[in-house]
Amino acid sequence: xxxxxxxxxxxxxxxxxxxxxxxxxxxxxxxxxxxxxxxxxxxxxxxxxxxxxxxxxxxxxxxxxxxxxxxxxxxxxxxxxxxxxxxxxxxxxxxxxxxxxxxxxxxxxxxxxxxxxxxxxxxxxxxxxxxxxxxxxxxxxxxxxxxxxxxxxxxxxxxxxxxxxxxxxxxxxxxxxxxxxxxxxxxxxxxxxxxxxxxxxxxxxxxxxxxxxxxxxxxxxxxxxxxxxxxxxxxxxxxxxxxxxxxxxxxxxxxxxxxxxxxxxxxxxxxxxxxxxxxxxxxxxxxxxxxxxxxxxxxxxxxxxxxxxxxxxxxxxxxxxxxxxxxxxxxxxxxxxxxxxxxxxxxxxxxxxxxxxxxxxxxxxxxxxxxxxxxxxxxxxxxxxxxxxxxxxxxxxxxxxxxxxxxxxxxxxxxxxxxxxxxxxxxxxxxxxxxxxxxxxxxxxxxxxxxxxxxxxxxxxxxxxxxxxxxxxxxxxxxxxxxxxxxxxxxxxxxxxxxxxxxxxxxxxxxxxxxxxxxxxxxxxxxxxxxxxxxxxxxxxxxxxxxxxxxxxxxxxxxxxxxxxxxxxxxxxxxxxxxxxxxxxxxxxxxxxxxxxxxxxxxxxxxxxxxxxxxxxxxxxxxxxxxxxxxxxxxxxxxxxxxxxxxxxxxxxxxxxxxxxxxxxxxxxxxxxxxxxxxxxxxxxxxxxxxxxxxxxxxxxxxxxxxxxxxxxxxxxxxxxxxxxxxxxxxxxxxxxxxxxxxxxxxxxxxxxxxxxxxxxxxxxxxxxxxx
Ligand code: C2E
Ligand code: MG
Ligand code: MG
Numbered sequence: 040x041x042x043x044x045x046x047x048x049x050x051x052x053x054x055x056x057x058x059x060x061x062x063x064x065x066x067x068x069x070x071x072x073x074x075x076x077x078x079x080x081x082x083x084x085x086x087x088x089x090x091x092x093x094x095x096x097x098x099x100x101x102x103x104x105x106x107x108x109x110x111x112x113x114x115x116x117x118x119x120x121x122x123x124x125x126x127x128x129x130x131x132x133x134x135x136x137x138x139x140x141x142x143x144x145x146x147x148x149x150x151x152x153x154x155x156x157x158x159x160x161x162x163x164x165x166x167x168x169x170x171x172x173x174x175x176x177x178x179x180x181x182x183x184x185x186x187x188x189x190x191x192x193x194x195x196x197x198x199x200x201x202x203x204x205x206x207x208x209x210x211x212x213x214x215x216x217x218x219x220x221x222x223x224x225x226x227x228x229x230x231x232x233x234x235x236x237x238x239x240x241x242x243x244x245x246x247x248x249x250x251x252x253x254x255x256x257x258x259x260x261x262x263x264x265x266x267x268x269x270x271x272x273x274x275x276x277x278x279x280x281x282x283x284x285x286x287x288x289x290x291x292x293x294x295x296x297x298x299x300x301x302x303x304x305x306x307x308x309x310x311x312x313x314x315x316x317x318x319x320x321x322x323x324x325x326x327x328x329x330x331x332x333x334x335x336x337x338x339x340x341x342x343x344x345x346x347x348x349x350x351x352x353x354x355x356x357x358x359x360x361x362x363x364x365x366x367x368x369x370x371x372x373x374x375x376x377x378x379x380x381x382x383x384x385x386x387x388x389x390x391x392x393x394x395x396x397x398x399x400x401x402x403x404x405x406x407x408x409x410x411x412x413x414x415x416x417x418x419x420x421x422x423x424x425x426x427x428x429x430x431x432x433x434x435x436x437x438x439x440x441x442x443x444x445x446x447x448x449x450x451x452x453x454x455x456x457x458x459x460x461x462x463x464x465x466x467x468x469x470x471x472x473x474x475x476x477x478x479x480x481x482x483x484x485x486x487x488x489x490x491x492x493x494x495x496x497x498x499x500x501x502x503x504x505x506x507x508x509x510x511x512x513x514x515x516x517x518x519x520x521x522x523x524x525x526x527x528x529x530x531x532x533x534x535x536x537x538x539x540x541x542x543x544x545x546x547x548x549x550x551x552x553x554x555x556x557x558x559x560x561x562x563x564x565x566x567x568x569x570x571x572x573x574x575x576x577x578x579x580x581x582x583x584x585x586x587x588x589x590x591x592x593x594x595x596x597x598x599x600x601x602x603x604x605x606x607x608x609x610x611x612x613x614x615x616x617x618x619x620x621x622x623x624x625x626x627x628x629x630x631x632x633x634x635x636x637x638x639x640x641x642x643x644x645x646x647x648x649x650x651x652x653x654x655x656x657x658x659x660x661x662x663x664x665x666x667x668x669x670x671x672x673x674x675x676x677x678x679x680x681x682x683x684x685x686x687x688x689x690x691x692x693x694x695x696x697x698x699x700x701x702x703x704x705x706x707x708x709x710x711x712x713x714x715x716x717x718x719x720x721x722x723x724x725x726x727x728x729x730x731x732x733x734x735x736x737x738x739x740x741x742x743x744x745x746x747x748x749x750x751x752x753x754x755x756x757x758x759x760x761x762x763x764x765x766x767x768x769x770x771x772x773x774x775x776x777x778x779x780x781x782x783x784x785x786x787x788x789x790x791x792x793x794x795x796x797x798x799x800x801x802x803x804x805x806x807x808x809x810x811x
Contacts, residue, residue: 047329051321058317066310073299078271081290082260085273088222088288089258092275095221100179100189103208106139107193111204120146120154120195120202128155132204141206142188146195148202182282186210186230210284212236225270227287239289242266247287268293331359335366347374387457389435390442395519398456398464402515405453405468406508412453413475415465416504416522417482420535422461425497433492440490441499448485462526464519472507472538479503479536502529506539549595553603556592557612561619565591568623571789572798573641573760573782576774582799583639585675585762585782586624587789588616604645613647617654622661625672627792629665636799641673641703646680649688655695669699675726676702678710685716696721703760708744717755725752729763732783735772746776753777 110116110131119127128146136144136157146154179189189208194200208214210228218226219238227237227247237244243265254274255261263272269292278284331353341349351370353363385397393401405412419441426434438461445455445463453467465482467475486499504526512518521539524547529537560566570584590598607613624640631638648654662669674695681688681704692702703724704717708731727748731741745761752759761773764783773781787798 045329046332047325050325050328051318054321054324055314055318058321059314062310062313062317066306069306070303073303074296077295077299078292081271081292081295084295085224085260085271085288085290088224088290089273089275091222092218092224092226092286092288095218096180096189096277100191103139103141103179103189103191103206104193107191107204107206110135111193111195117195117197117201121197123154125155129157133157136206139206140208142209143207145205146202147205149200154202180210180277180284181207182231182278182284183207183209184231185234186236187228187278187284210236222288225287225289225291227289229285229287239265243268247272247289251285262292263289331355331363335359335363338370339366342370342373345377347377390439390457392442392446392463393454393456395456395458395464398454398458398466399515399519401454401456402466402508402518405466406513406515409468409508411469411471412508413467413470413472414504414506414508414518414522415467415475415479415482416506416519416526417463417465417486418502418504418526418529419461419463419486420500420502422499425499429492429495429497433495433497436492437490437497437499441486444485444488445482448481458519458523462523464522472505472510475505475507476536476538479505500535502526502535502537504529504537504539511539511541550606552595553592553598554606554610554612557603557607557610558615560590560592561615563593565593566616566619566623567591567791568620568627569789569791570640570795571782572787572795573780574786575780576778581637581639582802583641583780584795585641585643585789586620587643588620608645608647613645614651617644617648617651618657621658621672625658625661625665625667628667628671631796632667634796637671638799639671639673641675643705644674644676644680646677646683646688649676649680649691650684652691654691655698658695658700659698670701673701673703673724675705677705678707681716681720682711689716689719693721696723708748714751722757724758724760726760726762727778729783732761732763732769732773733765735766735769737772742772745773745778749773749776749778 113131116128116131119131132144132146132155136142143156143158145156145158148154179191181188181190187210189210190205191207192203192205195202195204210230215226215228215236215238218224225238227235227239227244229235229248229251232248235244235248237247239247246265247263250263250265253261254272258273258275260271260273263270270289271292272290273288275286275288276283277286334353335351338349338351347370349370351363351367353359355363385394385400386392387394402412402414422434425437429437438457441463442455442457445465449455449465449467453465455466456464458464467478470478482503483501486501489496489498491497504522504524506512506518506522506525508518511521521544524544525537525539528543529535567589569587569589571587573583573585575583588600588604590600590603592598604613604616607616621642624642628638628640658672659669662672674692676688676692681692696702701723702721703726704720704722705726706728707725708728725748727745731745731748735741735745749759758779759777760780760782761769761778762782764770764773764781764785766785769783770781770785787795790798
């Protein structure tokens with residue numbers, strides 16, 4: 040199929056077909072011309088033959104006439120005629136007739152009556168068929184009862200005519216054969232049917248007789264097929280008008296054409312030879328044309344496949360050669376651009392150093408060939424400031440200088456690359472982590488060497504993260520990530536250096552998992568609330584507690600809020616958690632309310648919750664739904680949460696406060712809430728941070744702070760809560776200083792609702808008495 044549609048096959052096929060048509064036309068034309076010529080020749084031959092036939096017939100008649108005249112002039116014969124000696128006459132006639140080859144011979148008187156004849160048993164009374172008839176101008180041909188005859192009549196003179204001698208010669212087969220050998224045509228004498236003398240084969244004679252009816256006018260030539268053989272036929276009509284004699288002359292066209300047979304065969308051979316030559320020529324030409332095309336198409340295909348190294352060579356001076364030159368130019372252009380592109384894809388355009396992709400690849404090769412590889416991940420410090428001072432061009436210049444120096448320092452013992460911005464990765468072969476750390480001073484010195492740009496000198500410093508193969512991993516990507524992570528962590532180290540630490544990585548993984556699972560925790564039923572009782576020191580009141588969130592992770596177990604709350608705040612899950620906590624706490628209050636207990640709870644609200652403008656609306660909705668009073672709720676907000684966006688916080692807190700919800704400043708003393716802000720806030724309570732309470736002792740700094748805070752709170756009209764009360768000593772001090780409410784392990788750890796209920800049960804006695 041492919042071969043049939045190939046250019047070469049098409050060209051060869053077309054040329055061959057063209058030659059075939061031309062040669063066939065030439066052959067057929069020559070053949071037609073040859074046949075026409077054969078027909079014409081045979082026509083001429085017939086014409087000539089007819090003329091020769093007539094002449095020969097005349098001359099034959101004349102010769103017969105002369106021969107009979109010799110008999111009529113013979114003295115003895117005249118005597119016998121005069122004497123009427125019939126037997127003698129009969130004998131003489133027979134002898135003479137036989138000598139000249141006559142058929143029948145008659146002697147007639149001047150009135151045409153028979154005197155003697157060579158015909159046996161012929162009587163005088165019998166008529167003499169044809170004998171008396173006169174022949175026409177053509178000579179002596181007469182029709183007869185059988186075959187036509189040549190008839191000669193000569194008078195016998197003594198000296199006046201006394202009788203006439205008549206001799207006849209049959210136009211028989213022998214005569215026909217004679218004429219045939221003379222004029223080289225088939226001859227047919229047609230007598231009274233069925234008599235006929237013919238040189239034609241037996242079968243064709245009858246067919247000729249049948250075809251007579253279609254014969255055209257005399258002397259015209261017509262074509263006739265006899266028994267599958269083609270003849271040209273000419274008809275001569277001899278004798279008299281009353282008794283015509285028909286003579287047919289036939290020329291076989293088959294044999295006329297056969298004469299041209301060798302010529303046509305030769306022509307056929309020449310045509311076949313020419314055709315073969317044409318085929319070979321067409322194949323050679325097609326090959327000559329298709330070869331460079333095939334070459335070009337193959338090369339183009341390879342270029343299409345991305346192989347730009349294949350050279351296009353067609354050593355010709357024609358159009359193909361020029362096309363190849365043009366393509367070669369294009370290929371070189373593409374190859375150069377491709378090379379440039381692949382270089383760009385793997386190198387940093389600014390410094391020409393390998394980029395991250397190539398760095399990974401190099402590391403992969405080092406890992407496969409070297410027993411140890413160490414990575415130094417350098418992060419330039421304060422590069423942002425350099426960019427601002429020296430401009431982007433200056434920054435670029437400095438990075439280039441660093442790259443050059445780094446390469447010089449490395450001296451081919453590894454690979455230095457620039458994965459991103461102001462970070463460089465140095466891969467050191469055959470060196471363990473300790474060895475690599477030993478080299479860091481050199482690298483620092485390299486950076487510390489001043490770099491000049493437009494008259495300004497810049498000195499660089501860097502953070503360094505170190506990781507090593509094989510101890511820190513065998514995945515190039517991961518290992519580079521680990522070195523980078525160590526570099527980022529190095530920012531917090533005094534020597535700005537950190538070696539990758541697997542444990543830190545595990546913590547990171549744990550954080551990632553927690554962040555991923557946080558949004559689903561409520562749905563999975565992994566969240567629960569615990570309640571830590573709060574106790575009022577100076578007045579009786581209902582029970583109160585702080586609601587604290589717990590997360591029982593399916594895989595990691597109990598997760599502390601100190602761990603997941605900051606993660607929820609920075610990953611956007613906090614708002615959802617807070618809603619769940621408030622809603623669940625309100626439901627719990629409703630349950631206790633149904634049991635006849637009015638409990639007040641404090642709920643923790645994060646900084647991000649303070650920007651949730653729909654929070655008040657939602658809370659009131661849930662309170663209404665559960666038929667719980669807003670006065671049972673206290674929202675604890677840390678100082679830092681308020682200070683993150685004081686205006687928004689104040690607006691929201693005012694809204695909440697207007698609903699009847701109490702507000703408390705949690706962890707008071709650890710943040711930077713200014714008194715000015717506190718004054719503006721609709722706060723009801725200060726909750727002194729447990730770090731001041733846990734180890735509270737009389738006369739300590741904490742005691743001064745706590746005592747003055749209690750006083751200040753009271754002066755501002757706020758209730759003061761102390762959390763983190765672990766010991767009776769702290770309780771006593773707080774009570775002495777007038778602290779309103781306490782919370783801490785000394786009273787109870789945070790407990791599930793059921794346990795809190797049990798705790799409340801135990802509080803039959805007034806709280807202060809119980810504690811006393
Ligand atoms: P916080 O609001 O200051 O809660 C008090 C924390 O101190 C609780 O820790 C409590 O168990 C602990 N604590 C109470 N008394 C004592 C004591 O006598 N000694 C000691 N050492 N600790 C005591 P927890 O439950 O681990 O909560 C830690 C923090 O997580 C909370 O501090 C709060 O800021 C946050 N948190 C807990 N639940 C939630 C919540 O539902 N929402 C938000 N936004 N934060 C919550
Ligand atoms: Mg709290
Ligand atoms: Mg607190």
